[in-house]
Amino acid sequence: MSTVPLETVAADAVPAIEGRAPLRLAMDRLRRDRVAIACAVVILLLVVTALAAPLIAHLTGHDPTTQYRDTGLTPAGLPVGPNRQFWFGTDNLGRDVFIRVVYGTRISLLVGVVSTVLAIVAGVVVGVTAGYFQGAVDTVLARFMDVVLSLPFLLFAIALVAVAGPSIVVSVCVIAFFSFAAVGRIVRGQTLSIREREYIEAARSLGASDLRIMAVDVVPNLIAPVIVYTTLLIPTAIVFEATLSFLGMGVVPPTPTWGNMLSDSLQYYQVAWWFILFPGLALLITTLAFNLLGDSVRDALDPSTFTSASVKSRS
Amino acid sequence: MTDNEVLLQAIDVVKHFAVRRRGPHVRAVDGVSLTVHSGETVGLVGETGCGKSTLARCIARLYELSSGRVVFEGRDITRLSRRRLAPVRRNLQMIFQDPYGSLNPRRRVGSIIGDPLAIHDVADGRDRRRRVQELMELVGLNPEHYNRYPAEFSGGQRQRIGVARAVALRPRLIVCDEPVSALDVSIQAQIINLLDDLKDQLGIAYVFISHDLSVVRHVSDRVAVMYLGQIVETAAAEDLYARPRHPYTVALLSATPVADPDLADRRTPILLTGDVPSPVDPPSGCRFHPRCPKARERCRIEAPALESRTPGEDTHLTACHFPVHDPAELMAS
Ligand SMILES: Nc1ncnc2c1ncn2[C@@H]1O[C@H](COP(=O)(O)OP(=O)(O)OP(=O)(O)O)[C@@H](O)[C@H]1O
Ligand code: SF4
Ligand SMILES: [Mg+2]
Numbered sequence: 081m082s083t084v085p086l087e088t089v090a091a092d093a094v095p096a097i098e099g100r101a102p103l104r105l106a107m108d109r110l111r112r113d114r115v116a117i118a119c120a121v122v123i124l125l126l127v128v129t130a131l132a133a134p135l136i137a138h139l140t141g142h143d144p145t146t147q148y149r150d151t152g153l154t155p156a157g158l159p160v161g162p163n164r165q166f167w168f169g170t171d172n173l174g175r176d177v178f179i180r181v182v183y184g185t186r187i188s189l190l191v192g193v194v195s196t197v198l199a200i201v202a203g204v205v206v207g208v209t210a211g212y213f214q215g216a217v218d219t220v221l222a223r224f225m226d227v228v229l230s231l232p233f234l235l236f237a238i239a240l241v242a243v244a245g246p247s248i249v250v251s252v253c254v255i256a257f258f259s260f261a262a263v264g265r266i267v268r269g270q271t272l273s274i275r276e277r278e279y280i281e282a283a284r285s286l287g288a289s290d291l292r293i294m295a296v297d298v299v300p301n302l303i304a305p306v307i308v309y310t311t312l313l314i315p316t317a318i319v320f321e322a323t324l325s326f327l328g329m330g331v332v333p334p335t336p337t338w339g340n341m342l343s344d345s346l347q348y349y350q351v352a353w354w355f356i357l358f359p360g361l362a363l364l365i366t367t368l369a370f371n372l373l374g375d376s377v378r379d380a381l382d383p384s385t386f387t388s389a390s391v392k393s394r395s
Numbered sequence: 396m397t398d399n400e401v402l403l404q405a406i407d408v409v410k411h412f413a414v415r416r417r418g419p420h421v422r423a424v425d426g427v428s429l430t431v432h433s434g435e436t437v438g439l440v441g442e443t444g445c446g447k448s449t450l451a452r453c454i455a456r457l458y459e460l461s462s463g464r465v466v467f468e469g470r471d472i473t474r475l476s477r478r479r480l481a482p483v484r485r486n487l488q489m490i491f492q493d494p495y496g497s498l499n500p501r502r503r504v505g506s507i508i509g510d511p512l513a514i515h516d517v518a519d520g521r522d523r524r525r526r527v528q529e530l531m532e533l534v535g536l537n538p539e540h541y542n543r544y545p546a547e548f549s550g551g552q553r554q555r556i557g558v559a560r561a562v563a564l565r566p567r568l569i570v571c572d573e574p575v576s577a578l579d580v581s582i583q584a585q586i587i588n589l590l591d592d593l594k595d596q597l598g599i600a601y602v603f604i605s606h607d608l609s610v611v612r613h614v615s616d617r618v619a620v621m622y623l624g625q626i627v628e629t630a631a632a633e634d635l636y637a638r639p640r641h642p643y644t645v646a647l648l649s650a651t652p653v654a655d656p657d658l659a660d661r662r663t664p665i666l667l668t669g670d671v672p673s674p675v676d677p678p679s680g681c682r683f684h685p686r687c688p689k690a691r692e693r694c695r696i697e698a699p700a701l702e703s704r705t706p707g708e709d710t711h712l713t714a715c716h717f718p719v720h721d722p723a724e725l726m727a728s
Contacts, residue, residue, distance in 0.1 A: 087506070229588035285455050286511045289477075290722035296510075300501040 093168060104301065111382040116376035130185040137183075139256040142166075144183040145334045149174050159352040169354035171344060181358050186365060187325075187337040191252055192318040198256035199317075200310055203263025208294050209273025210264070222268060228261035233321070240330040251330045255320045263309050267302055274301050278375035304381040310376035315367035322363055330370040340364045396510050401469075401724065402600050403431040403454065403487075410420035410625070411632045417674045422452040423449040425624035426463070428701075429602075433567060436594065436601040438615030440608050442671055446602045446624040448492070453570045454602065455489045456480055468567070471511060485515055488561040492573035494553035496547040504531075504556050511563040534589060551582035552666055555589065562593055572619035587614055609651045612636060617710075620644045623682045624674055626701060630711035640704055640718040641710065642687050643667075681716070689717050 110116045129136070137143060152174030162169045168177035197284055210221035237254045244250045274280065275298065283293045324330035325339025333340055338359040345356040408427045411420035424446040440614045441447055452458045454465055456472055472483055478585035488511075498507055508520050509527045512518045518526050528538035534555040545553055554574060561569050571590065575583040591614055593599055607609045611618055612632060619629040620643065628641035639645045646667050668688045672678050679683050684694040693716055700713040 277499075278491050278493055279499040281452075281457055282489070282491060282557075282560070283510065285457055285484065285489040286514050288480035288514050289481075289511070292514065295497050296502075299498070303501070332707045 085159050095365065106143070106304075106377070110376060112225050113376045113380065114139040115372055116333065116380075119369040119373035119376070120314055122365065126185055126366060126369070127188060129143025129182055130189050132180075133186055140176070140179060142179045142337050144179045145175065147174045148176065152176065155191040159348060159355055161352070162354050163387060165377070167360040169321075169352065170349055171341070171352075171355050175336075177341070177354060177358050181338070181343060181362050183336045184338040184341060184359060184362065184364075187331055187335065188318045190286070190364070191248065191255065191321040191331075191369065192314045192370075195252045195255035195259065195317045195321075196310055196313040198252065199259035199313060200263055200306060202256065202260040203309075204267050204299065204306065206260065207269075208271050208298055208302070209262040212290065212294055212298060214272075218268075221264075225261040225264045225268075229265070231258070233258040237320075237324065237326065237330055245326075246329050246332055248331050251321055251324050254324070255317050258320075259313055260316060263313070265308075266305055266309065269299055270302055274298050300391060308374060308378045308381060311370060311377050315370035317368055318363070400433045401430060402433040402467070402621050402716075403429075403437075403602075404464075404466040405454055406464040406466065408450065408453050408465065408614050409461045410453050410458055412448075420444075421477060422624050422677060424453060424723060425674075425677070426622070427621075427626055428586040429454075429619060429626070429629075431602060432602050433600050434598050435616045436614050437602045438611030438618040439472050439602060440590045440618060440623060441621030442605065443606055444674070446670060446674070447606075447621060448630070449720045450621070451602065451604055455487060455570050456483075457489075466677045481515075485511075485527070485564045486567040488564070488566040490554075490561045490569055490571040490574045492576055492678045494550050494557060494577055495545075497557055497714065498553055500545055503542050504536075504548070508559045508563060509559060515564060517564065526563075528557075530563055533562070534559040535592075539694070549582075550578050550685055551585060554578060554582075554586050555557075557588060558586070562597060562627070564598065565597055566599060568600045568602070570604075571605070572604045574603075576605065576607070583610065592616065593691060601656070607649055607651065608636075623672065623677050625682060625714070626692045627683065628712065629701070630708075633713050634708070638711070640713040640720075642681045642689050642719055644727050645719050646688075672707050681714070683715075689719070693715065 094388050142148075148166075148170065149307040151165060152170035154160060159172055159174070160166055160170045166178065168181060171177055171180070206221055206225065210225075212219040237258060240254055241250055280293060280297055283297050288296070321330055322337065322339035322342070325337040326343045328340070328343065329336045330339055342356060342363075345352070345359070349356040402656065405456055406428050408424055408429075409422075410424040412424050413420055427446075429437065429450075439447055439450070443554070443694065453460050453463075456465065456475070460473060464471055466472070467483060468485070472480065475483065479547060482591055498504075505524065505527050507532055508670050509518075511525050512523050512526060517523075524541070528541060528622075531538045531541070536552060536555050536559065538559070540547075544583045546557065548556065553579075557574070574588045574590070575586050578586060587610070589602075590601065602615070603611060603614050608618075618635045620635075620641065622643050628639070628644045629633065630638075630640075635644065636648065638676040639648055669686050672682070672685060678687065678695075680696050681690070681694040681699050684690040687694065697716070699714045699716045701712045703709050703712045704715065705720075707710065
């Protein structure tokens with residue numbers, strides 16, 4: 081095979097970007113992207129914080145729910161500002177804001193990741209099924225996703241929580257339900273084009289079942305959009321959870337979450353800036369890190385947005 | 396090389412596509428009958444759009460037929476459900492034209508070639524890996540490239556991957572839909588030789604599709620020429636190339652380059668005038684009549700049957716009222 085025709089070389093060049101170990105190429109690009117590296121480091125720190133929360137609490141000797149009425153409140157009963165004992169100050173009940181923010185990381189990441197995974201799985205299953213089978217199945221599923229997407233989700237989320245009662249499980253389910261349709265629609269569109277490829281017909285000519293074709297030939301081609309969507313859905317889910325908690329519809333107090341801390345702080349922010357600042361900052365940094373990483377991942381996976389200009393501006 | 400057992404019979408196969416819900420259909424394949432004996436290669440030739448791929452997909456039961464029947468190994472498979480069809484596919488495989496499109500870019504070639512073994516529960520795990528590597532060797536690929544992605548191969552190598560996948564189960568018939576058309580000429584010969592070797596080694600029969608008569612010539616025992624959804628002439632390969640009877644075949648042959656300079660001198664290409672008519676609304680009578688240099692009044696009215704037109708040539712069938720006996724008569728006109 082020494083004489084490779086010109087056409088072959090040209091045609092080879094195109095799929096090479098997305099075809100040849102596509103994820104490895106994307107990883108190479110990400111490694112050269114400083115913003116992505118920084119975001120990954122931040123996210124790693126967040127994960128470590130969440131996992132090590134009991135250890136951190138142990139080291140500081142503080143508990144997230146204990147009310148330190150003697151040391152954590154002024155004689156007038158107001159929160160104490162940041163000091164050596166309470167690094168981020170205390171809240172209106174004399175609890176340690178630092179430890180509560182640390183513990184809030186657990187809820188945020190847990191809800192963010194679990195509801196995103198659920199949404200992705202549901203979105204891929206529904207989207208692939210609709211796009212692969214087309215016809216009546218597609219009509220029903222696509223309409224359903226359109227309906228979910230057009231619902232005023234916060235209103236419905238609140239209504240659902242009001243019926244089911246607030247809890248972490250309900251929060252996760254509600255968030256996943258209102259996120260899966262966006263994934264499902266993207267996946268359905270991709271599946272519609274994938275199923276027309278000749279390799280799908282080849283699989284059929286081999287006698288493969290529909291289930292096998294979907295699992296073996298369709299889904300692997302969805303990895304790129306799924307990765308991008310995962311990194312972009314997590315921060316949305318985290319904000320969603322914070323919003324529910326803020327409204328008292330999420331995780332039940334006294335379990336600390338950034339959302340219910342922000343909600344509690346509203347009445348005190350004039351006298352205790354630390355009370356609102358630190359949970360707010362934690363939420364901001366987390367969502368920013370995931371969003372920026374998501375953008376970088378998308379750029380790295382999508383060769384069409386990958387230009388030398390974008391490399392330069394990033395590095 | 397050919398024993399006389401009939402392997403595949405396509406009987407009056409019709410495939411129409413509804414382009415819009417109401418309105419005319421595309422008559423892609425319009426009454427084709429074709430027989431393939433075991434171990435035999437049948438070449439199927441015709442211009443682009445004449446329905447070769449559609450016929451191939453009907454034979455491989457990737458399409459539901461509009462009408463007609465497909466009989467494989469003596470069994471009518473026309474209406475078999477996909478599940479019932481699966482075991483039939485062990486003996487009836489297909490190779491596709493596009494070596495890029497027919498391989499999933501996200502899967503490693505080892506897994507692609509192992510697909511038929513996995514689907515039909517033939518081999519698992521290390522056994523499968525070993526058999527896939529044997530297959531890679533058989534088709535001239537480096538077995539160490541087991542874990543590579545299709546994009547890491549050239550067009551010719553990719554077509555070898557497609558061939559390995561098709562022969563994995565040792566099928567009795569492979570429908571090859573223009574297996575070399577997308578390849579460079581030097582590589583075309585390699586793939587054709589490979590298919591020929593496999594035929595000798597494994598006793599596979601082929602339906603070999605091409606738009607190029609010269610490609611089909613070397614591999615085929617019999618050749619069928621297709622025009623606008625129908626077979627216009629079929630004969631043993633040597634017979635067809637030596638004594639083409641249908642004006643369309645004569646025209647096609649005159650346009651294909653020949654290596655022999657003597658022959659080339661004697662042949663001036665017969666230029667077919669006009670475009671291929673649309674299969675949505677094919678011409679009346681003989682479908683070739685608007686472009687046929689020999690067309691007469693009768694051709695416009697009466698469709699010629701595909702039958703023997705010369706006494707003693709029982710296997711040479713021509714669908715023409717006025718078959719050609721001396722190609723020179725066409726060139727003169
Ligand atoms: N799915 C389809 N829907 C509608 N029309 C189709 C479809 N597939 C093929 N056709 C039409 O049927 C006719 C025959 O197509 P087919 O692909 O079988 O031709 P072909 O001989 O294989 O041509 P080529 O040499 O270009 O591959 C063409 O006019 C084509 O436009
Ligand atoms: S039947 Fe008439 S039009 Fe058709 S090929 Fe023969 S001579 Fe030409
Ligand atoms: Mg074709």
